[in-house]
Amino acid sequence: MSHCEPNSSIAGRFAPVSLLGRGAMGEVWLARERVSGPQVALKLVSPEDSMGPVGARHRREYLNLSCLRHPSILQVYDYGVDHRDGARWFSSEVLRGPVSGELAGNLSLHRWLEMCQGILSPLAFLHRNGWVHGDIKSDNVRFRDVPRDESPLDPVLLDFGLSHLQGYPQEHKILGTPHSMPPEQWLGEPPDSRGDVYSAGILFYQLWCGRLPFTGNERSRLGRAHLQEDPPALDQLRAGLPAEVIEWLQKMLEKRPDDRPQDAGEVRNLLDKVCCRLGVKLRAESCSSLASQVRYGGPSRVQTDALFEALMETVEGGQDGGIVVHLHRRGGDRRRIARSVRTHLMARGIPVIAIDPDSATAGEDVARKVVSGTEVAIAVVEQPGLGSAELRSALECSQIGSCTIIWWVNCSSVPSGYLGEVIAKRPTRKIQTDALEAMDLGD
Template sequence: MSPRRPGAAPRSSKEFHLSTGTRVLNGRYELGDLIGRGGMADVYRGTDLRLGRDVAVKILRADLARDPQFLARFRREAQSVAGLNHVSIVAVYDSGEESQGDGVDGVKAPYIVMEIVHGKTLKDLLKAGEVSIDQAVEYSLGILAALEYSHKSGIVHRDIKPGNVMVRGDSGRIKVMDFGIARAVTDSSATMTQTQAVVGTAQYLSPEQALGETVDARSDLYSAGCLLYELLTGRPPFQGDSPVSVAYQHVQGIAVPPSKLNPEVSAALDSVVAKAMRKKREDRFPDAAAFRRALRAALGGVAVHDAPQDSTAANLVAVPTEAISAAVEEPTTARHRAGAAHPGDSTTALAQVPDHGAASDGTLASAPYDTAEDALTLTQDQLRVLLPEIRNLPEVQQAQRTHRRHRRGLMVTLWIFLLMVLGGGGFGIYSWLTRPIPPELVAVPAVAQLTESAAMQKLYDAHLQPKLSHVASATVPEGTAIGTDPQEGEMIEVNKDVKLVVSAGPTAVQIPDKLQGQSEPAVRDILRNAGLKGTLVTTFADNATVPANQVIATKPAAGQSVPVNGTVEIIVSTGKVEVPELRGQTVDQATTVLEGLGLQVRVEEKDNSVVPAGQVTGQSVAAKERIDQGGVVTLTVARKPPPPPTPSSKPTPTPSGKPTADGG
């Protein structure tokens, strides 16, 4: 089946390739091998017949296409990612629906056409033990860049985990995928109060998700912190025999610092992980950009100053995982077996193992979690029922009572000490507090041309508090310090705020050269790598020399500048040439025109007593019709007819040898 011209009428949603018998969706996407299978959809390698590029096609499973919740979740994924255009997010090119089976039930399963990424998931790299400390930080920076973009677009991912992050094999670039349970930041239904609504993956669940509260961008940052923890240590921050025990630890437990599991992890990285995994979302990083800055600063040894420095917290209770699992597993299993006996009950099984599906009898899966991808998913209804049971366990109540007694004793001790200080040394303290103390001054150090992290460290060393400010600059490289306010050398009080001005890079990008002849996806990557963050628009045009599906040029053209957030049009060749009107021209003129268009010329002469000889009277391809590059056009050219024969002047001999009378 040959590719259709742009603008041709669509074919039926379910077709088969005439030569190979493969399935073709919407007359455009030819399906190949099955490259992935999850609990909700199958992913096939595919080919876009119109643009000639490889794609990945994700199709909702036929048995789930009848379920309105799965259908809504799948469509929400297409809607969420369709508006996201970022180099670290798997791009979605198209979406649609196709009939399943023979169409007897009238079931239409939706599909999503996505960018195909050649590489491995972080899950695979973690299993192989192929992640170093530097790679862990680099991968996390890429994930945070994607989250920063999606959050600014109003989308919260809600399921950040190793299985949803790809690493490209050619460049090592991060690609975040699977926005299946993503929600808009402004969506008031984001509390997920529906009975069977998926909350997320237990190993990376934020406390507010586990408790069914509203989610926001900081919930993704908690999950990103859990993922960074696993990249640094090779294991998730919390483990258990059931998803409920893991979720409970996210709400009440404190993770062991990564440096305790991996001595190569610095104290600065410990502080970043601790800040990202704070239980209260207002104590975490305010946004992904702040998380990224802290992570880059940690590479230079700069720690987060307001992160907890130990593994304990006064308002949290640590409960043994074994006690939770043993107490929860039996009543949970019994409840779900009872539910299986009542087909009308809408409550689903507690645990659904990815890639394998839930157990047929609805019982609880209890395999330990070795990696994040082995974690089970939770629904809000399950947590709503099971968390009260956990909190009523004797072990939990005993731990809480012990903690309250310890806190009361500590408070009594503090009050006694305070009274002693106030009574015995009140006058001395008053005199010390009221005595005039001259402020300690320090000179603002020079930080120009230093990296952002080095400049911050230099200001911290001078006992000053840097406050970042990014400004555009066409001369100073991105991420390099420009200066400070107050300026260097000025004397100010210690611990005062100093504005650190850092270059955000240029405001305009120059279109690179040598884009002609490359594929449209390759040109998109080149423009993104050049720093362009705006919209890329693809259009098609006829061209005599550039092969089909290759780039002819861009608007603005190569060498011209465009704003960083501006729009660039990518013009792609259709592989066609439009034939002009040639009749009335001489054969030499018409031949020159056609050869200039890269077409072959064939000439047929015909006698014509009306049109001058050598003039074109017809063409095999009509004017303004389009043909393939290098095609043949036959020209009909007028030829002067031969003169009529003249009568003979010699007499015609007769049989007797004498000329006839009329032959004289």
């Protein structure tokens, strides 16, 4: 039974529009923010499942997606726990296109190669940064928009409930989709990048032929097939795939992990060479995708932990509210630190409300965004300068109804002027994270 109906409210914050899908991990709804108005996709876990393994996987998926920023990976926004019944949710961008399987068997050679390239790009990003997806399949690749003949394909990788850092699998039991799970995983080995390569090979096979290499629903039968049987020959199911491309795909489907390409980046390089020899020109990788491939060390764990702990201590400090001033001179790093901390606060079930420092209705904005029944919320302001008169007034507010408001101010230097005077009158913690850089000796 559905956790919500189209005329009800989700977590007191969203108005459901329509049900997009339902599965073992819960439901996905198209919904609209009641305050700000934009449509989002909401992934919901029922109250009954929220406290068990499904709820833990759901929370982990949000945390993983929050730190994996690539144009072809689903973009997530907020996370929360419904105070009324404990149901968990997170919001994300709305993907308007179909799942990749709806195009299976109907792609031309060029469009199929473009599709393979589009899936390998985010997967190579994951592997380069030490991550494993763990469940590559047609339902977990969806198009951002409805594909049109004249426009480039724009596949998006989603469903990161089984993703993890390589070498640190989250669960010890065998998890995955039987139709695409690699042979070694059937034997109890933890998934790694080579397993993702195999599963991607199964997906590419399906997208060309219009069917999976191993069919049926009997789990033991599928396990034997992945371990012992060769897939039906591609050219017998659908002609038109050059021999070099078939050989490339067969390498991905080798039974032994060591016989496959070791990660999606290697698969992508091999595909580029095949296309070059065949004279096939695919579109160049986008600037945003190339930029995301550059590994950036970013803010240190010491910095994010220090800010997180300061905010949590203020939250747990009582009913008087308070202000946390986060100081960091470099704007890019300051925003990265704040984004990471915001993610982990929401994963703890603490609402974080963004307030425009120049808003003429800052106080009203906070009041509108606090969901009825919430005990504590954090209102965050980025680089407020001297602050508007309305913001200065709002900062004096520590309580809205029964909800305690904690103010979190991110700026490059200690606020001065009228804003500084307001902060000086309130219980305030100052944390200067760029002063902690020299202290960071690694994890």
